Amino acid sequence: MQTPVIQLAYLASAALFIVGLRRMQSPATARRGNQLAAGGMLVAVLATLFLYDILSPWMMILGLLIGGGIGAVLARQVEMTAMPELVAVFNGFGGLASALVALAEVAQYAGDSAILAPGAELAAGTAFTVVLSVLIGMVTCSGSFVAYGKLSGRLSGNPVAFVGMRTATLGVLGGAVFFGGVFVASAAAAAWLTIPSVVLLSLGALALGILLVVPIGGADMPVVVALLNSYSGLAAAATGFVLGNIALIVSGTLVGAAGFILTVIMCEAMNRSLVNVLTGGFGGEEGAAGAAAEAPEGRTVGETSPDDTAILTSYADQVIIVPGYGLAVAQAQHPLREIAELLEERGVTVKYAIHPVAGRMPGHMNVLLAEANVPYDSLFEMEEINGEFAQTDVALVVGANDVVNPAAREPGNDISGMPILNVDEAQTVVMMKRSLSPGYSGVDNALFYADNTKMLFGDAKESTDAIASELKALGA
């Protein structure tokens, strides 16, 4: 039973989550905030373990240890660039857990045990929340694992589509809803239908998650992960309704809001609607852009070398570095920071311009650069720095493409209307990338052929290493 003391403990843990999330509003307090939230979780778990009449506490502790161990290993080992994948995996586990809890509640009702938990008798209202919990939780689970596969490259990043796919998706959705309805009805009237219907509901929801995410291109996965994050929160909240548990309702809803806000922010920054993202087919097709990898007729590409770039930048007054997804792929953040430091020693002002959707996750560049010890106060958001390019000698574009593509200013293409960094206003633009292939949107980039652009072909890590050693040589 939930005694008032337990309820107070849950309220305290919800309050800790709230205070913790509040501290996420500033990098200076964010770490403490995360720790407070973890403390909230501890309070909730301990209160449940010791204040509820848990029948098998050792078993529970074993479960906590196993899960905690696996989680800790995963968290320790992950590369910073693989963050999106890991979040997707955790997310899938969260959704799965919520669905399983609801299923366990049903199993109890179904009478495989003599001891009924409070509320184990399924009223129609509870049955409805069970359906919500299972449906959302299972969709989150399978969807997250597909997203993981695409992000990590284990599944093809291409949007997968087959004839009749949309029909199939609608069919599966219809089926899941139908079995959900049967489940709710059976809870009151036909108990023998309960278990089969909820099993079919679960399977349907799992299939639905796959069908929903598979058609979306790999590059849109971060949006999908944020949305699934929101779902996993909602699944927890739904489970909270099932159990009448305030901690789950409050925290789940907070997470739901967080995921939703991130989704919206990402869509806005890409200037696409959520529907457009989810109905998919956008991006991912890395090979398809091969055609553009040669300079088109009549347009020439200016090339440069690491050595020339080193000299160019070392005589500049101000250099703005524009990092992009390629930086993350190449893991070039450390040599890049070294370049910045060497330039600053020579009296060059170095700033980083962070586009809101640079990379593949919101804030992705910030995490990478923070890992490389780049100080915050040289990072600038788009609106802050866009006016400065005109007074800048060199814009160093490192593995970024869409976020500097002037095509966004013209109508009629996939990135039309997306705000971009005005690197083309700088005196010289140096673009480090491996080829002339377009970025994730697949839109060709006129900047490659601009008079003031110099391409520095090659892997970003190699190029930046070479520039750094040249700068060191210059300095000596």
Place this chain on the structure above:
Amino acid sequence: MQTPVIQLAYLASAALFIVGLRRMQSPATARRGNQLAAGGMLVAVLATLFLYDILSPWMMILGLLIGGGIGAVLARQVEMTAMPELVAVFNGFGGLASALVALAEVAQYAGDSAILAPGAELAAGTAFTVVLSVLIGMVTCSGSFVAYGKLSGRLSGNPVAFVGMRTATLGVLGGAVFFGGVFVASAAAAAWLTIPSVVLLSLGALALGILLVVPIGGADMPVVVALLNSYSGLAAAATGFVLGNIALIVSGTLVGAAGFILTVIMCEAMNRSLVNVLTGGFGGEEGAAGAAAEAPEGRTVGETSPDDTAILTSYADQVIIVPGYGLAVAQAQHPLREIAELLEERGVTVKYAIHPVAGRMPGHMNVLLAEANVPYDSLFEMEEINGEFAQTDVALVVGANDVVNPAAREPGNDISGMPILNVDEAQTVVMMKRSLSPGYSGVDNALFYADNTKMLFGDAKESTDAIASELKALGA
């Protein structure tokens, strides 16, 4: 009974309050926000009138019309300068209403009626919330009316104190708590004690409100009003607990938070602790400062005239206007705006510097200047403009004193540490006030005797009128 539909309506009204208050975050949306909040109130009232089984709806509508009529007349007639008073009055009414509702609940329980409302049987928990509601509500009521008296000048603004006052206050508080306890106990055990104890509790609470506010100086009343505003919200929330009414709990708590935040902000801006304000004795003594109204030995005061001020300002590049409480008293905002416009026509840059505690209420100056049609974008907050005084030709201080008093930069006086507007850095300071008496804090102002200060004695309205007509004459 509260049907689910009513509860939904209450939730909707709470949501409207939340959304409405959110819109208060920007002047552009604030009016709409206030209207949304009013809409929320309408929803709650209509839901109660038509969905509850109200026995005498016509009577209720009559009550609404009477109250609404009085409120509308008061709201239409008030002068903008009298805003603090009016808020105090309304606040008192709000607190009173909450207490009365709790009392009505008790009267019902006491059995003067055959029809018991749900929850009319007083459980100990409910009885406790009744005590809270009556205590907070009645303190709010009498406290607010004393504050009104002091603000409007009907009561002396001086802090009133008599020997043994603190003891008396503690005694009354103890008595009120005692009768509250008796009430809670009697609700279960000795019904005949219920009514007498709650009546004594009410009277004690009323006396307590008076005793708490009387010793506080008139100039601290705005802080008191904000705090009482917070109380009136808490009283409503307590009544919500009594009635199990979600609309009251949510909205009351929101108001409680609003009042509390405003209180804290005001105290911070004055650099005083809340305890210091509430234990009182500060300010208000207008006459006591008379001693300082003569220039002290060896210090001379530079005087100027409206005509000279007009000429001085019309040849300036930049003029910063610093309005203060005296502007509100003199109602000089309209001629002041005229001066600003005339100067701007002559090519002078005119800015207003708004100190956070200028006037007698937070945002007081903004309301006054808005009333006079001063455009927002010439209003600047302290931190924004403080750096600019050094490049300013004339600082025009209109009825402000404490907020420009350099004594705040030195330790050991009542305003030490309060951030001030650095008018003394301007080339010339013109101070319009009637005498050399100090501002509300009673701290003497060395600025009067500074070399670059010119005093323009007289009522601010008359002085500004004179300057405006001189400027017009100059322009012709």
Place this chain on the structure above:
Amino acid sequence: MQNFIVFVLSAFLGNEILSKVPQTLHTPLMSGANAISGITVVGALVAAGMSGGGWSSWLGFFALVVATINVVGGFLVTDRMLQMFAKKQRPSGGEAEPQGVKAGAK
């Protein structure tokens, strides 16, 4: 208990929303919030309208009148103040910078 949870959440929410109100709007905020505290009018309606007469009925009726003064007066006077804010745009820069809130932006 549930009511208490609602109370705590509302307090967090109020703190979150209201600490972002700019100083410019503190006076209207104060009077607007004050009007909202008149929500107790709902309680008055219940108290006055549900009882068959006698003391509780009169107490409720009086509470109703007094609370309505608070509500109607509070919203109207707030509206009066905010109306003055709303119309205020420097005619020149008004269009280009639709918010025009200098002193308000922290």
Place this chain on the structure above:
Amino acid sequence: MQNFIVFVLSAFLGNEILSKVPQTLHTPLMSGANAISGITVVGALVAAGMSGGGWSSWLGFFALVVATINVVGGFLVTDRMLQMFAKKQRPSGGEAEPQGVKAGAK
């Protein structure tokens, strides 16, 4: 109904708090929020711990393990990320400007 009210208030609160998180911190926010969604571990404890055995017990236990992975892994990885943010202060201006958040401040 009460639960629904709590839900609505939490949604408002979440919206209020989270829309103020600067872009810089969106990745840690995402993983931190994700860890919080592992609160379902509490549900798993109840489900697994309250039943006497059989299916519901195993389902609950599996849910417990999986939810704990989410919780522990999520908080740890977020901490790892934020640790990198925390130590980052330009040695020169570090002391004077303790927040030092340029790119973060909107």
